[in-house]
Amino acid sequence: MSRNRTATKAMQRRGFMQTALGTAVAGAGFQAAGTAGQPAPGTKVYRESIATPVIGKYQVVVAGGGPSGVIAAAAAARSGADTLLIERYAFLGGNGTAGLMTCYNGFRNQRPPETLQTVKGIPAEYIAELVRLGGVADIDNYERNATHDIRKGDIPYTVGFDPEAAKIASLNLLRKEGVKLRLHSWVVAPMLDGSRVTGVVVQSKSGRQAIAADMVIDCTGDGDLAAGAGAPFMGPASTGDRMEMSLMYRLGGVPASITGAFGGIRIGDRVVRWGPGFGGDGLDVENLTRAETESRLKLWDQVQEMKKKPGQESFYLMQTATGIGIRETRRILGEYVLTEKEAIAGTRFPDVIAISSNPFPSYHGKRYFLSHEGFDIPYRALVPQKVEGLVLSGRCISCEQAPFQSARSMAPAMAVGHASGCAAALCALRGVAPRKLEVKELQKLLVSQKAELRL
Numbered sequence: 001m002s003r004n005r006t007a008t009k010a011m012q013r014r015g016f017m018q019t020a021l022g023t024a025v026a027g028a029g030f031q032a033a034g035t036a037g038q039p040a041p042g043t044k045v046y047r048e049s050i051a052t053p054v055i056g057k058y059q060v061v062v063a064g065g066g067p068s069g070v071i072a073a074a075a076a077a078r079s080g081a082d083t084l085l086i087e088r089y090a091f092l093g094g095n096g097t098a099g100l101m102t103c104y105n106g107f108r109n110q111r112p113p114e115t116l117q118t119v120k121g122i123p124a125e126y127i128a129e130l131v132r133l134g135g136v137a138d139i140d141n142y143e144r145n146a147t148h149d150i151r152k153g154d155i156p157y158t159v160g161f162d163p164e165a166a167k168i169a170s171l172n173l174l175r176k177e178g179v180k181l182r183l184h185s186w187v188v189a190p191m192l193d194g195s196r197v198t199g200v201v202v203q204s205k206s207g208r209q210a211i212a213a214d215m216v217i218d219c220t221g222d223g224d225l226a227a228g229a230g231a232p233f234m235g236p237a238s239t240g241d242r243m244e245m246s247l248m249y250r251l252g253g254v255p256a257s258i259t260g261a262f263g264g265i266r267i268g269d270r271v272v273r274w275g276p277g278f279g280g281d282g283l284d285v286e287n288l289t290r291a292e293t294e295s296r297l298k299l300w301d302q303v304q305e306m307k308k309k310p311g312q313e314s315f316y317l318m319q320t321a322t323g324i325g326i327r328e329t330r331r332i333l334g335e336y337v338l339t340e341k342e343a344i345a346g347t348r349f350p351d352v353i354a355i356s357s358n359p360f361p362s363y364h365g366k367r368y369f370l371s372h373e374g375f376d377i378p379y380r381a382l383v384p385q386k387v388e389g390l391v392l393s394g395r396c397i398s399c400e401q402a403p404f405q406s407a408r409s410m411a412p413a414m415a416v417g418h419a420s421g422c423a424a425a426l427c428a429l430r431g432v433a434p435r436k437l438e439v440k441e442l443q444k445l446l447v448s449q450k451a452e453l454r455l
């Protein structure tokens with residue numbers, strides 16, 4: 001812990017940029033992230049005066065209904081907390097459904113050693129529901145040399161899925177646990193009492209409203225709430241291993257004469273594929289507008305070209321993702337920053353709350369496979385610096401870029417969601433701050449809910 005704190009301090013000395021809505025840390029291979037909409041000095045401003053009605057109070061509020069948020073909300077409710085999940089879209093599933101990224105990677109190592117299924121517990125129950133709904137894809141393009149039987153609960157490295165079934169499986173899981181749901185709602189700011197998050201402000205067709213909470217979990221992917229509350233964060237480097245955005249799409253009309261996965265995730269004559277990529281800042285709305293415009297125009301032309309090939313005349317662009325898929329934005333600085341060295345070595349931590357066994361998909365241009373069953377994610381990586389009342393989850397947790405590449409995959413993101421949900425519930429029920437939570441109690445709760453912690 002003290003070694004890690006020193007490294008963080010050194011990073012902070014090397015480069016530091018303060019923004020009104022968050023603190024971005026530059027240097028040590030990191031670049032300052034976007035400024036979350038705050039006016040640059042000297043910009044003309046319009047001052048709003050807003051009195052926001054507080055419309056409810058919950059023990060746990062989960063911001064964001066992606067793979068991590070859905071599992072976090074289910075876990076918090078199962079652990080006894082009155083829980084509300086808030087999502088900006090009209091459906092759940094995050095990048096798996098809205099982003100059309102239809103394979104949950106990282107339930108175990110892709111290559112040997114892969115005997116241990118590292119993600120179990122509520123995420124495995126979610127997969128069982130997907131199986132029950134008939135929502136597993138026919139075939140995917142991931143090589144693997146071990147067989148596992150998903151129908152017996154022995155989940156393979158990756159689970160290709162039907163995004164519509166994933167939306168239903170998420171709803172079913174939340175209903176079963178009694179989670180309250182609020183869709184069509186953007187979380188636009190934290191409610192703050194000093195450095196303590198006391199709820200969230202949401203914007204929807206019902207207007208601007210505030211919802212109070214004993215504990216909030218940031219499952220927005222981008223760490224919107226943590227950054228908004230003033231937690232320091234790391235942004236991706238503009239060069240090197242920065243992971244680019246990609247527009248996923250579903251190609252229809254793939255004939256049976258074309259066999260195999262056809263470079264994607266296949267269900268019958270439909271194949272989800274990786275479309276055009278785009279670089280730059282995934283938090284800059286002008287860059288995002290360029291990314292959407294250029295990638296959609298390019299993809300249309302690509303499909304028209306594909307149709308010209310003999311045997312591919314029946315192809316058509318069936319569906320594109322709701323928005324271009326954004327792989328990498330903020331990683332919030334927590335009480336501990338999990339390092340590349342530790343992930344590669346498979347360092348074990350006494351405060352383990354989840355395991356990531358996924359490869360680093362783009363490590364210096366190559367897919368890097370772990371030589372061990374998976375690396376531990378310590379609880380301290382879920383506790384943001386400088387902010388109280390908030391737990392991190394999903395792809396914004398506190399780690400360096402290499403472990404991020406691994407743990408951002410949806411299976412480990414679900415496992416982290418399981419832990420953040422249990423942690424937030426314990427904090428809310430005991431009246432304890434996340435920084436002070438007794439980790440042994442959290443681990444005991446997670447194990448009782450069948451999470452794999454290798455304890």
Ligand SMILES: Cc1cc2nc3c(=O)[nH]c(=O)nc-3n(C[C@H](O)[C@H](O)[C@H](O)COP(=O)(O)OP(=O)(O)OC[C@H]3O[C@@H](n4cnc5c(N)ncnc54)[C@H](O)[C@@H]3O)c2cc1C
Pocket residue numbers: 063064065066067068069086087088089092093094095096098099101103104105106185186187188219220221222224245246247248324325326327393394395396408409410411413
């Ligand atoms: C192109 C691409 C390919 C990928 N390939 C794979 C792969 O093959 N397999 C794999 O497992 N993973 C893959 N990933 C990674 C994976 O999809 C994400 O890292 C993962 O979904 C992160 O989960 P999350 O729950 O943290 O965030 P998300 O899935 O991003 O979910 C965040 C949720 O919060 C909501 N939200 C965000 N901000 C707000 C707000 N302010 N208010 C309200 N709601 C909000 C979003 O709408 C979303 O539902 C890929 C990612 C991309 C972009």
